[in-house]
Amino acid sequence: MKKSIFILILVTLSFQVKASFDAFFIEKTMRIDYIHAGNSNNEFYYIEDLKQEPYWGGSQNQLIDTFKYGHYFFEIYDAVSGILIYSRGYSSLFGEWQTTNEAKEMNKAFYESIVFPFPKNNVIVKWYSRNYLGKFEEKMQYLLDPSNYFIDPVQQKKYPLYQALQSGDPKNKVDIVILPEGYTADEMELFKNDCDKFVQEMFNFHPYSNYKEYFNIIGVLAPSIDSGNDIPADSIWKNTQLSTQFYTFDSERYCMTEDYKSVRDLASNAPYDQIYILVNNEKYGGGAIYNFYNVSVNSNAKSGQIFIHELGHGFAGLADEYYTSSTSYNDFYNMNIEPWEPNITTLVDFDSKWKHLLKKGTPIPTPATEENKETMGAFEGGGYVAKGIFRPRQDCLMNSFKDNIFCGACEEAIVEMILFYTD
Numbered sequence: 001m002k003k004s005i006f007i008l009i010l011v012t013l014s015f016q017v018k019a020s021f022d023a024f025f026i027e028k029t030m031r032i033d034y035i036h037a038g039n040s041n042n043e044f045y046y047i048e049d050l051k052q053e054p055y056w057g058g059s060q061n062q063l064i065d066t067f068k069y070g071h072y073f074f075e076i077y078d079a080v081s082g083i084l085i086y087s088r089g090y091s092s093l094f095g096e097w098q099t100t101n102e103a104k105e106m107n108k109a110f111y112e113s114i115v116f117p118f119p120k121n122n123v124i125v126k127w128y129s130r131n132y133l134g135k136f137e138e139k140m141q142y143l144l145d146p147s148n149y150f151i152d153p154v155q156q157k158k159y160p161l162y163q164a165l166q167s168g169d170p171k172n173k174v175d176i177v178i179l180p181e182g183y184t185a186d187e188m189e190l191f192k193n194d195c196d197k198f199v200q201e202m203f204n205f206h207p208y209s210n211y212k213e214y215f216n217i218i219g220v221l222a223p224s225i226d227s228g229n230d231i232p233a234d235s236i237w238k239n240t241q242l243s244t245q246f247y248t249f250d251s252e253r254y255c256m257t258e259d260y261k262s263v264r265d266l267a268s269n270a271p272y273d274q275i276y277i278l279v280n281n282e283k284y285g286g287g288a289i290y291n292f293y294n295v296s297v298n299s300n301a302k303s304g305q306i307f308i309h310e311l312g313h314g315f316a317g318l319a320d321e322y323y324t325s326s327t328s329y330n331d332f333y334n335m336n337i338e339p340w341e342p343n344i345t346t347l348v349d350f351d352s353k354w355k356h357l358l359k360k361g362t363p364i365p366t367p368a369t370e371e372n373k374e375t376m377g378a379f380e381g382g383g384y385v386a387k388g389i390f391r392p393r394q395d396c397l398m399n400s401f402k403d404n405i406f407c408g409a410c411e412e413a414i415v416e417m418i419l420f421y422t423d
Contacts, residue, residue, distance in 0.1 A: 021060035024078060024085045025117035029053035030146070031264060032125065036094040037109035043098070045127060045140040048111070051264075052153040056117050057175040057271025062420050063087075063117075069317035069340050070290050071095040071130050074114050079122035079143065086116045089317075090291035093248075093256060099330050100249050111260040119146045134337040157241075157265040162219040164195040170216060170271040174315075174421045177272035178219040179263065181295075182240045182280040185223040194278055194298045195219040201304035202311070205397070207411045207418075214422045218270045229255070229279050241266060242277060244295060246285050253285035255295050263293055273421055274315050276307075288313035305401040312398055312406070316414045319344045321391040321399035321407075323381040335388040342413040343398060344382045345390050354392050354409035368394055376408050 031051040037044050063086045065073070070089030078085050094110035097103055114125075123144050128136035167173055178198060183191045195217065203212045226238035230245030233252065242262050248254040257263065257277070267275045275293040279286075286296035288310035296307040312318040319341035333339050338349045345353045350364065357376050358364075366377025373394055382391035382399075391399060393407035406414065 027056045028118040030118045033113040036112045040103035050151040053268040055271035057170040060171045073128040075126045077124040159222040165217040173216045175216045176274045177270045179277045182229040255285040256287045286310045290317045316417045321382045343409045357408045
C-alpha cells in the first residue's frame, strides 16, 4: 500500500514538473491591459482590456520565473488544478514615478499590461508588488476565461516586418522587436539601416559577442507622420507612433513614453521577448525598464553605448551604477535590504550577489584606488547615491562609457538571462 502511494506521489510530481507548454497553452499571446494608479504611498489596479495577439515568442520551456527580479511580479495558475503554470517579474514607469516629488503631491494613472501564453483553460492571474522591505505583496486576482468573447483578437497597428537577424525558432531564441519612433514613410530605409546598425553594435560588446546565434532581431516598418520626437523644454512636439519624449520626470536625457498601449499594439506584429524603441533623433538620451521596454536614439555619437546600456536594464535587470548624475528619484532603494538588481549591493547579503567572483583577500568595501582600477570588488557609490550602495567595479557600461566594457557581475547576469530564454 505504501509503495502504491509513493508511486502515485511520484506520478503526480512528474506531471507537475513536466506540465508542458502544450498541456496548458497555445502558441498565441494573452495580453491583459490595466490601469496602474496611485501616488507615492498607494497603488491601485484596474482591468482595462483583454487582447489576443497572434504570436508567442517566449520560451515554451522556461515558464516559471526563477530570478524574481523587478518591482512587480505576476503568476498564472491553472484554475482547476491550482498548478502554477507561468510567472514573470517586471518593473514599470509607474513604479519609478512613485519615487518622484510629483507623486507626493498628486495622484496619477499609467497604462500597463502583462503578457503570457494564451491559456487553453480558465486561469487565475495574481499580481504582486514589492514593498519597501523587498517582499512581494499580492495586490489583485483575476479569473480569466480564455473563451470570453470580449477578448479582442484584432491587431490595431498592423505593419510589415524587417528581419535584421534570424537565428532560429523564436521559442528557442531571445527575440527583440525594434519599434521605429519618429521615422516617416520616406525614412523607412533609414530605419532598416538603423536596425542593421543595432545588430552590429550589439554584438560588438562582450558577452553578447559570444551569443549572436541565440538572438532574433526584427523591426516593425511603422512610419510616423513627423520625423523626430518630443522635446518639451524646447517646445518641440511631434506626431509619432509612440509619443516618446525627452524630459520624462523632468530629467532632460530620460526619453520614455506613457503610451504603453501603442507600444504593445505595435510590438504585437512579431514574436518578442524584449521591446526596443529606436528614436530617430541625435539628441543624447534613452531609457529602459526591466521587462517593460527599452529606448535609445539612433544617431548620437554614443548611440551604440546608449543602446547596450539600456538593454542591460530592460533585458538583464541591471541597475545604474552611477551616482554623480542628477535624477528625479527619491529614496529609490532601502539601504537596510539587498536590492533585487544583480549588479548593486548594500552588503546586507553580499553572499547572494557577486562575492563569488572576487579574488581571495579582496577588501570589502574596496578602495577606489588606481591599483584597484581593474579589480572586481565592492566600490561605494551606485544606484544614484554616493553612500550605502556598492558597485562591482570602478567603471562599467552601467556606470559610464569610459571603459566600454561590462563588469564581471553584469556579464554573468546577462549570460544567465540569455540562457534562461534559450534553454
